[in-house]
Amino acid sequence: MTCWTRRKFGCFAGVTCLASLSSPVVGSQARARVVVIGGGAGGATVAKYLAASAGTLDVTLVEPKKQYTTCFFSNLYLAGLRSFESLTHDYETLTQRYGINVIRDSAAAIDPVAKIVRLEGGTKLSYDRIVVAPGIAFKYGAIEGYDEAATQTIPHAWNAGPQTKLLREQLESMEDGGVFLLVAPPDPFRCPPGPYERASLVAYYFKQYKPRAKILILDAKDSFFEQDLFQDGWNRHYPGMIEWLPGQFTGGIKAVDVKGRLVKTASEMFKATVANIIPPQMAGELARQAGLADESGWCPVDPVTFESKLQLGIHVVGDATSAGDMPKSAFAANSQAKVCAFAIVAALTGSARLAPHLFNTCFTFLAPDDAVSDAISFKPTAGAPKISDIFISKVGENAETRRKAAREAGAWYAAFTHDIFG
């Protein structure tokens, strides 16, 4: 007769047991602990690849939301082309398949000396390495009158979720002939083509249901990413519907009268029927509170390990980083997360680490069957990821090329979200 003790038989209950036994163990020590803060495209990918590529790590993901709605593709929801549910993902697979401990909470403070992170709920987690992926925060007050309370009337809809639904409801209830006013933020901000894709897809919705409506973009900038592609698309699909006013014309967006839906620039006052203000941005609060952000408001990182240049032992990935030429996009966050995960695995287990491969691709819709894309590779150069090669769709491409890109975009979303959450 064999007597099993719980200690000997400790991993009976978990099917991840065999993965642990079959993987190399770091000496006889306890499993190294990695805590990841934030379950977006960057944080969830780091957690998954840490757990998947080194069975010897104890991985915890801290995220307050039970489900995550992707900001990418949420403009399709605004245009009525995708359901909200299709943008929503949960963390079940990360827990069930990869054995990641997902804690529904927010980080309150990091003690980098004791290597402990305290959560809002009071839990304290000790770690060997920590990855911070807090995304963006908004600079409320940069536009006078636009604070957090104002977002309930004039949504930013730049973090997907209730804000996205609110904007959709307002667009649906807007009368034909109304003005949709979109305030675009200064650089750098999350998803460089995003505000202009939003204008394109809302125009597509208006063209069908409210053909007399107008879209006015008040920009803090004098130019924007893929501007020639967008302006060509607007002329072809929505002639006369979208007007873009650059910063040099407006003199900057100064103030908002929330109740009256009035937006004041340096020279004029604009009245909106529905307004969408995308405020200036900075790294998420935890990053700034933990001393990871510099005076720019973003977090400088090593391009090979994504370790903070300001706080050693703490890694930062995703939109919160100041990562050279890399844009703030879900694809870039996912790419950084993999490089970061393998760097941590190498540091904790002694495994080999490759030269990092960093990429970005964005699929952008001008209309449902007219999509453009960009493809950029980056190489660490002088302490930051710099563009190695860049390819962008061109004005004048044939319709079939654009239709193909639109089809590919849908397939990409399925594969990409599977890579993060599945």
Added chain:
Amino acid sequence: MTAKYCRGANASGMRQIIALSIAASLIILVADRSLAADNGRGAQLATVCVSCHRLDGSDKGIPSIIGLDEEKFARVMEAFKSDERSSQIMHAVALSLSDEEITILAQYLAAQRKETKRR
């Protein structure tokens, strides 16, 4: 404190459960290998591919790459690199990979294919 499980009559039952558990674990491990169950060079490089291509054989519009043999994969990547085959995304990816990395990736993906076929 160490809790004990010494109910003699149940020992064989327990062994059956263990056997079943290990069998279940093996199935799950095989499934997981389609992602990145190791951190070798091939697995690390393949994480670049999985941002767009699923490695579990699922193909919803972006071609599956686990069905390619080593030589074909290398040929296709060379065609993307030279832009003889048109795709700006694959052109950027191919240009960023050295010949040695493409060889490693080809071997890794071919091995994944065999593993998937065994399932």
